[in-house]
Amino acid sequence: MEIERTPNGDLETWTAEEVASAFRAGEVAIIDVRTIQEYAFEHIRGALLLPMHFFEAERLPSQEGKRIVFHCGSGVRSEKVARAALAAGFAPVAHMAGGFAAWKADGQAYMGTDMATGGSVRVAGKNG
Numbered sequence: 001m002e003i004e005r006t007p008n009g010d011l012e013t014w015t016a017e018e019v020a021s022a023f024r025a026g027e028v029a030i031i032d033v034r035t036i037q038e039y040a041f042e043h044i045r046g047a048l049l050l051p052m053h054f055f056e057a058e059r060l061p062s063q064e065g066k067r068i069v070f071h072c073g074s075g076v077r078s079e080k081v082a083r084a085a086l087a088a089g090f091a092p093v094a095h096m097a098g099g100f101a102a103w104k105a106d107g108q109a110y111m112g113t114d115m116a117t118g119g120s121v122r123v124a125g126k127n128g
Helices: 016-024 036-041 076-087 099-105
Strands: 002-006 009-014 028-032 067-071 093-096 110-113 120-123
Touching: 009 016, 009 076, 016 028, 016 067, 016 099, 036 110, 067 076, 067 099, 076 093, 076 099, 093 099, 099 110
Parallel strands: 009 093, 028 067, 067 093
Antiparallel strands: 002 009, 110 120
């Protein structure tokens, strides 16, 4: 994990492996800030959807019990949302470096779309 000290608080950037490990342990909640269409096509199973265009930091739940980690497709949108959360006084804030692309490249499990049927299908990862 990398930590950037900002005037509004610490911005943590986690690797896909760090997020996956903490998610499996029940230590974090993942918030996907991609569009509804991106999420419907493929997403991290169990991640919550809060598209960037609907983001309001004051509506975020507390981090008591579970830390929040934002993610998007590449890490750009999640970093913007994380910085907006920090500016609104929500700290500490974490986002996943490389986004969903890094998650898949790291071999983590996710939900995809069966192109033949249009239905959801679980894509197994390196940990089953």
